[in-house]
Amino acid sequence: DAGITQSPRHKVTETGTPVTLxxxxxxxxxxxxWYRQDPGHGLRLIHYSYGVKDTDKxxxxxxxxxxxxxxxxxxxxxxxxxSSQTSVYxxxxxxxxxxxxxxxxxxLSVL
Amino acid sequence: xxxxxxxxxxxxAEGRAANLPCNHSTISGNEYVYWYRQIHSQGxxxxxxxxxxxETNEMASLIITEDRKSSTLILPHATLRDTAVYYCIVYxxxxxxxxxxxxxxxxxxxx
Numbered sequence: 001d002a003g004i005t006q007s008p009r010h011k012v013t014e015t016g017t018p019v020t021l022x023x024x025x026x027x028x029x030x031x032x033x034w035y036r037q038d039p040g041h042g043l044r045l046i047h048y049s050y051g052v053k054d055t056d057k058x059x060x061x062x063x064x065x066x067x068x069x070x071x072x073x074x075x076x077x078x079x080x081x082x083s084s085q086t087s088v089y090x091x092x093x094x095x096x097x098x099x100x101x102x103x104x105x106x107x108l109s110v111l
Numbered sequence: 112x113x114x115x116x117x118x119x120x121x122x123x124a125e126g127r128a129a130n131l132p133c134n135h136s137t138i139s140g141n142e143y144v145y146w147y148r149q150i151h152s153q154g155x156x157x158x159x160x161x162x163x164x165x166e167t168n169e170m171a172s173l174i175i176t177e178d179r180k181s182s183t184l185i186l187p188h189a190t191l192r193d194t195a196v197y198y199c200i201v202y203x204x205x206x207x208x209x210x211x212x213x214x215x216x217x218x219x220x221x222x
Contacts (some may be wrong), residue, residue, distance in 0.1 A: 035212075043155065043198075043212035058209065090154050098143065098202065100210060102154030 003027055006091050006103035013110055019078040021106050023091030029101075031094045032074040034058075034066065036087040037105075043090065049074050081110045115199045120217045123193075129186040131216055133199030136180045142203045144175060145210070146184045148195040155198065155212070158184065189220045 003026035013019050023032065034046040035058075045058030047066040055066050063085060065077045078085055086109050092100040116134040123129040135144065145160040159166055159173045161182075166173045172185040186193055198215040 033210075042214045045209055045211070048209065059211075092154070098145070098160065098210075099157050100147075100155070102156070105152070105154055 004091060004093050004101055004103045006089075006106050008106060009104065010107045011109070013081050013108070015083060015110055016080050019081045019108065019110075021076045021078075021089055021091075021108070023074050023076070023093075023103060024072055025091075025093040025101075026072065027093060027095070027101070028071055029093035029095045030071075032068065033092040033094075033100065034064070034074065034076045035090045035092065036060065036085075037090060038087050046076065046089075081108075083110050086110045115201055115213055117197075117199050117213065117216045119214065120219070123186075123189045123218060123220050125191060125220055125222050126188055129189040129193065129218055129220070131184040131186075131197050131199075131218060132181065133184070134181045135199070135201045138179050138201050139203070142201045144173065144179075144182050145200040145202055146171070146173065147198045147200065147212070148193075149198070149215070150192075150195040158197075189218075191220050191222065194218060194220045 005024050007022045033048040035043045037043050044060045046064050049055045049068040052068055068074050089106045091103045094100045143160050143162050146158040147155040149155040158170050159168055161173045161175055175182045196215040196217050198212050
């Protein structure tokens with residue numbers, strides 16, 4: 001499996017605070033993705049990157065931002081955390097944009 | 112990307128073959144069929160993909176009908192560890208970087 005790690009595994013924060021979730025991959029993959037998973041909604045794409053400095057929005061991007069400064073990392077930033085952003089977040093990477101390798105997830109609770 | 116339809120849940124006895132169906136009647140000629148699975152609390156895992164020919168790897172077999180409007184993922188000898196949500200995804204690749212996950216099928220393998 002691809003070397004992709006997410007940190008932290010669990011985080012509890014308060015409404016209105018900024019939060020950054022980290023994703024690091026060691027496979028030199030070109031593509032990286034952030035998904036969130038909520039009961040009843042499945043996996044939904046937040047943002048994705050198709051190269052260094054190249055990013056685009058997914059279907060649920062409001063309130064989130066990403067910036068890719070190198071191949072290995074794609075941090076996900078919540079500028080002002082909201083309770084609606086309580087979720088499990090998964091990062092993924094791929095070389096061909098077809099076969100994705102996922103991290104173990106980050107459980108975020110916004111109180 | 113074409114939409115897919117999967118049953119919400121299925122059961123299978125341990126040691127028997129699990130056959131997971133997927134309908135994708137609006138699939139177009141350049142769209143691949145991908146299968147992923149997600150074991151509870153883990154990130155999704157790629158299983159297999161195909162275009163029009165049947166495919167087999169160490170995890171599973173993928174049978175695509177001649178008209179490509181449906182497919183079946185086969186786990187030849189299901190084990191308890193195969194209990195997971197299985198996602199069927201139709202994806203064209205190329206400049207379309209986004210992989211859209213539906214709700215999938217919860218396969219429960221019973222002892």
